[in-house]
Amino acid sequence: MWMYLGLLAALFLGLHNLCKKHAVQGNEVFPVLFGTILSGFLLLLPFFIGSLYFPAFTKEIGFHITTLPWKTHGFIFIKSMIMAASWVLAYQALKHLPITIVAPIRSAGPFFTFIGAILIYNEQPTFLQWIGFFLIILSVLLYARVGKKEGIIFKRNKWIFAIIGATFLGASSGLYDKFLIQSLTLNPQTLQFWFCWYTVLILFVILSVTWFPNAVKRKSFKFRWTIVAVGILLQAADYFYFKALQDPDALIMLLSAIKRSQLIIAVVVGGLLFKEKNKRKKLVPLVGIMIGIFLILYSASS
Secondary structure: OHHHHHHHHHHHHHHHHHHHHHHHOOOOHHHHHHHHHHHHHHHHHHHHHHHHHOHHHHHHHOOOOOOOOHHHHHHHHHHHHHHHHHHHHHHHHHHHOOHHHHHHHHOOHHHHHHHHHHHHHOOOOOHHHHHHHHHHHHHHHHHHHHHHOOOOOOOOOHHHHHHHHHHHHHHHHHHHHHHHHHHOOOOHHHHHHHHHHHHHHHHHHHHHHHOOOOHHHHHHOOOOHHHHHHHHHHHHHHHHHHHHHOOOOOOHHHHHHHHHHHHHHHHHHHHHHOOOOOHHHHHHHHHHHHHHHHHHHHHHHO
């Protein structure tokens, strides 16, 4: 069941990436990011209020947000800082790079998670899982060659380094999620609500320095419906992902790889919608990534 929940998370993440690309195109990055997280927070706020005044009802529908000690709030705040940094880097890169380049580099996240899962959680990969993960990494390197044909020199482009940094931080957060869900026994909606709250606070501070005082930047911001859609889709993806992590048998390195199936939507549909270049050549490494994911799934089910 946790694998199917991971695939559901991937579906919503793929749609989330398409909306995110539309939201940041020709737009101010920080207010877009703030708007998406604020949308997610407002989506969860009724469940928090309901948990305070109608606890029996929220427990019955499975969306009760529990009371937490301050120490646990501190752990969640750390996750908010990690992901705020990751998103700031990722949104800036997405604004300046094609989605068909950004999405595959983000697909290297499972490799970092893979190493962390072995070193921190002692998860033991099989032979096929080793092949699958290295096939994913090789495919990502092939994307670098395609990127050069679009004038994107990976060694000289600062946005490439930004998306790599965002990927590493995102993978670190994924490893941290397993600790929050399994060791601290947080339920998904409680983690999501407080994570959104602290991230909203962090981004508000960033905006207070970089955006609110600048009249030119304020005027250049364009509100789009996809900003709200990104926030809602992200919460849906996170919910299914955290539900999968609640299973004690769930392996974080496999879940991280399963989520990469979002690339089908990001590369195929995104390439058509945004009319990006070299779509056919990008399908070759995409197939490599999908074969790597298939090997991981096959080895886990056999």
